[in-house]
Amino acid sequence: MLDFTKEYFKMVEKDVIVYAKTRLDFFDEDVELSCEEIGDGNLNYVFRLVDSKSGKSLIVKQAGPVARISDEFKVSPDRNRIESEILSLQHKLAPGFVPKMYHYDPIMNCCAMEDLSDHEIMRTALIKHKTFPLFADHITTFMVNTLLHTSDVVTEHKEKKELVKSFTNPELCEITEDLVYTEPFFDCERNDIFEGSREFIKEHIWNDEKLALETAKLKFEFMTHSQSLLHGDLHTGSIFIKEDSTKVIDPEFAFYGPAGYDVGNVVANLIFAYVNGKFTIEDDGERDKFLQYMEKTIREVIDLFTEKFLYGWDEHATERVATYPGFKEYYLDGLLRDTVAVTGLELCRRTIGIAGVKDIQVIKNEKDRVAAEKIVLSAGKTFILERDTIRTGDDFVKVVLNYASKVLKEA
């Protein structure tokens, strides 16, 4: 007889069925459950339960005892508490943009949440070159509502400090500090680079002292700037999407950090999708259509974010000094500077570091793959070094288009 109330153990499919029947209040009495592990993330086991009688379905997500990305990364199972609390908070701040949470179990380190199987992982969908015209609108609402509203601009400062404390996330922050801000920028053993790009990386990334210095500044800003409660891992693999719905998942990296971290992650991963389209769509018309959609989406993510952020500030700022003339613009300027820099960091680290992205990896032709990597690395470096001047959606797109045409001309 399985006992879920005493001590954590790693569940397999049949355990999850028993768990659902005995510990959850979701399915009917005469349920006929099947269960499948569908996880492809790095930190959790994700089970999908379906009742063949009612058709109802549910996700049970259990934290593994160690991170799946590699046995090297030991992460506290406390991240599931953080995930369940942050989902509640995100649900309150940005209703409709995160899955519903039904249950959290601190012993088994698992939670039960809305099944989003009618959605797709956005990265997968973009690699199939599907387009989602509402995405920029949805994601900017999600980001403004979560980032602005958890900051000292809106949240009462004592309450905000309690949130900072509650969402302190040392192990997962360490992963980001190492994998995003440190390892990609020197010849670190743990990097996973495409051999054809090694020379380019050596010359343009690892041998650039100025770039290294900027990454050091950004790493310290990441570690010390408790501005907003971030999602912390907001790439297209953390977004479930369908035509009329966008759901942000996997917030276990959540902590108080620079707000631009989330925005930059979104933009960088859209750029990966753009570059993927550039090299993998053979039909000219289809390619143009997809690239135009991606350009438009990148533009809109920045520009709608800016617009909604300023509007939300006027509507919701509670801090007296936040209403002083000029402060809102100063604050947004800093947030966008961080956005630009993180866009650059994410472009570099997903190409050089341990956690590559499918968008680039699926480019089969070696010459194309190298060209794609040159584009994202050159753009990435530019975003890091020129973060003081790039501000509008158009500025972002121009950097990418410039390198795309430059690299293709050279090839």
Place this chain on the structure above:
Amino acid sequence: MLDFTKEYFKMVEKDVIVYAKTRLDFFDEDVELSCEEIGDGNLNYVFRLVDSKSGKSLIVKQAGPVARISDEFKVSPDRNRIESEILSLQHKLAPGFVPKMYHYDPIMNCCAMEDLSDHEIMRTALIKHKTFPLFADHITTFMVNTLLHTSDVVTEHKEKKELVKSFTNPELCEITEDLVYTEPFFDCERNDIFEGSREFIKEHIWNDEKLALETAKLKFEFMTHSQSLLHGDLHTGSIFIKEDSTKVIDPEFAFYGPAGYDVGNVVANLIFAYVNGKFTIEDDGERDKFLQYMEKTIREVIDLFTEKFLYGWDEHATERVATYPGFKEYYLDGLLRDTVAVTGLELCRRTIGIAGVKDIQVIKNEKDRVAAEKIVLSAGKTFILERDTIRTGDDFVKVVLNYASKVLKEA
């Protein structure tokens, strides 16, 4: 029969004697204790116990149920836990520069610590125009050791995040946010201004939109930049001093914030002592001697801090990216920028806000008092607005000397 083990109550002298005899292991069996309340701080009751037989003495410090500064400020008695923990940490990092802690009692919210009655409160001593040639050396060692060593430059990042969590201090930070960063810069009811200075304050501080904007930026940096474990209230009233010894006390405002906050507080309060000497020492030779000592001390606090900080960095930095060429200088530059700004904020808020300083208040002649306030407010404003360019001890002193001669010429 007094019971100290059940529930907090506010002790008076005779209770403290019983407390010392029954709860502390400090005095001999046949002790003959006398007790006196000697506190002049705003948050705590401070009792001095003396054994007339052995001559041994001890301080017992108890948190009041509300802050003494005013009934408006309710502060958590948890600050005594923070104080006892931070004193242990400071003792480890900067041995000899904080009082020894013998005992902490979470129920009575009190602690027993080394009696420093052979020292004086530094502000009081400076108002008597005593000089302490070792002070700059001592305080810069204390600051570098506590500020550099608790930062991400030296402390392992996961451990640092636990320290940030442990020293989260919402109520006392709120006091600083309000009294230092907000209220002095508009015509707030709670301000306590010298009527003769009202017109000057109105014209040069409250009506300056550019200044207001800069204070807003600084307030947000204070609230969101978790750089170092600060003392948080490092003025000359928090320092016990004698010729060969400097002891930093009252760390109940401790929290993770911008390192320059502590350094700027020290410098601003030295400037108050300078201005006090300028207006209250009648003998020319004595005045010159004292002012030269104060100038030298201000210079040395900045320049020795800089020197020891860079040396300490080279010796102790553990973070890889902290060793990248140029990063140390960039980091110190930001720390000094914050120092300049906080010097300015402290000069303004101690003149305009609710917590005035004796150095200025004891200037009896009204014209002199107004002149003194014009000097510190003009210098204060300059430090806030020109924080990007003032860097050396000499730069600091020049700002003060310039306004001192300008204001005296106009008078």
